[in-house]
Amino acid sequence: MRILGVDPGLTRCGVGIIDVGANRELTLVDVRVLQTRPTLALAERLGIIKAQLAAVMDQFAPDHVAIERVFAQHNLRTVMGTAQASAIALVEAYERGLSVELHTPSEVKAAVTGNGRANKVQVANMVARILNMGEQKFLPDATDALALAVCNAWRSGAPRSGTAALTPAQQRWRDAERQARKK
């Protein structure tokens, strides 16, 4: 199963692709940051983002797309661009028949680090460990996109509450997840 995470933005749009293996191990496939110049007209910026997202979806053919859920309350200066970039990602996924899920930033932080209020560095370190990325450094938007993909893989694989209700497969999933956190 292949998951595309999108951290939407007009100036920088993070895109991360991971594979979920048969052993439930997560593998980094690709990560990049799509960028548009703020001097361009809004329509052109969105058009460029659309073309680049479409190219990524066509090249990597993900099964699922995870996009950050945007709230009007967050960062008023950039929220409109974020909402608009996320709309483009949503439609591109929809038109390809891909399943789409939205995750809030705190869901992502909680899934990846166990703490919904973790900071950027903590999230980046956990993502690097989970995906065995070693010492490679990425832009924050890139790491956030990968964190979204990891969150999506783990949340859809194993419900995080009511362990009594877990199937054997879900228990193995949960154990693998805990193991990755301890690395």
Add this chain to the structure above:
Amino acid sequence: MRILGVDPGLTRCGVGIIDVGANRELTLVDVRVLQTRPTLALAERLGIIKAQLAAVMDQFAPDHVAIERVFAQHNLRTVMGTAQASAIALVEAYERGLSVELHTPSEVKAAVTGNGRANKVQVANMVARILNMGEQKFLPDATDALALAVCNAWRSGAPRSGTAALTPAQQRWRDAERQARKK
């Protein structure tokens, strides 16, 4: 010249098309409100809006597209959907090579009624007069879309400040505009 006005929204997206004649008279071509059910997933709602906007652009082949400029400060409950619907309209216009302009609500009110703080009824009445719509009643989103198109026609035709700098064509335009207001 044909202008498409779009009052973006997720639940109701107003779409109005007008023609600007050789005598600079404005004529109503079509007006409709695209709707999506709030119970649908966000990706599907945006996908439906995209398909409907694309159909309108293909059917009516506008030269210009005027879209309401959305601000994060406005109506927090609906602003995200508005921003996302506007992104779809922007990209559809961009991909067809159409020129796009964004107008703020107060620009539209000022252009149509002469008062940037006019209320909905005043705007609707002026739009009906300008386009000779008689007693037909439309949804507010429909009227707002037509007001955007009218604003676009008038603003691009005649600069509204510094009448000394107006060309003869622009002066005729301004006079036609004033005439319409007096009707």
